[in-house]
Amino acid sequence: MFGVFIGEHENKIDAKGRLSIPADFRRELEDGDPKWEPGKNASMLLVYGDHRRSHVEVMKITDMRDVYTKITRMPRGSIKRRDMERLYFQQALTATVDETGRIVLSARVRDKLGLDGTAMVVGNGSTFEIWKPETYAANDLSNLRDEDGYDPDLDPSVYLPGDDGDV
Amino acid sequence: MFGVFIGEHENKIDAKGRLSIPADFRRELEDGDPKWEPGKNASMLLVYGDHRRSHVEVMKITDMRDVYTKITRMPRGSIKRRDMERLYFQQALTATVDETGRIVLSARVRDKLGLDGTAMVVGNGSTFEIWKPETYAANDLSNLRDEDGYDPDLDPSVYLPGDDGDV
């Protein structure tokens, strides 16, 4: 609705691997799909990454194009470029929502995340993410403490930089 | 009316989870919604946060945009950025007032706050907040003592910085 993905949705995954994309996320995906037009179904890019990633990141097509041009500007053959190519071109796949607003997650992806019956679909600004609910919950604070004075009991909004750019 | 949300309103929540937004708050929200125009209904961002927050913070769209750009300027992957994303993109949702000036609070949010029949809608300057009335009353002064010399029995206005910018 505002050009961003916002909110948490816990949706089911059925035996065929189908997962409903929240309706407002669909609108956003349609918006970010150059080929989309009313009546058609939006496409997207699913980036699942390697073992370091325990979730799938879902990008709009337009954002994928941006990433593509950024990568092509990196030094050919450099380590960083190879890493980027691997992440966004190899450890990724495209998907299109069906008539009922769902995508199909292949068995490979479901296994990688450990998804069984449900998945968390979570907005994250310009992208959204797909998590196993337990993994998502566990990722909250437990393994994140103690980075330069980080206080897990403090309301995170205190870290928002003020208008004068301090903090 | 003055670019800020001011005042306490105790409004009802019906069986469908509908809650009236005070009329002057609506004006303010319309003002802060770039897409709004006369005849249309204002949208807003509801930030409910995690277990540490016992209320919902309601922001104008323009303020959400500011937060968005601030977050995107933080180092990608840093813990603080991750926290901000979680608070403002994940533990949040968008809402639009309907023709009669109400928004719908989903069962999830109502449960989180323990809202049953009524809610306190409280202005707080550039944002406003939604509380369970009992929680709001209890949160007033009781748990705020002893923060660097804070005296709960003193009139809070003494903490207002003077014209010379001291305190």
Add this chain to the structure above:
DNA sequence: TTGCTTCCCACAAAGTCCCATGCGATCCCT
């Protein structure tokens, strides 16, 4: 065949829209 994928239909719960009422404040006319 057997397994997998895509398309189509069905349905209940949740969300949205539309219309109605009661009350208080405001405005207006005499």
Add this chain to the structure above:
DNA sequence: AGGGATCGCATGGGACTTTGTGGGAAGCAA
């Protein structure tokens, strides 16, 4: 200044629409 009409706001309820979900039939590959 009094009294009535009007307007705006909070609230309630019914009807309709959307969304998430389940399952079956038709295509396709091995």
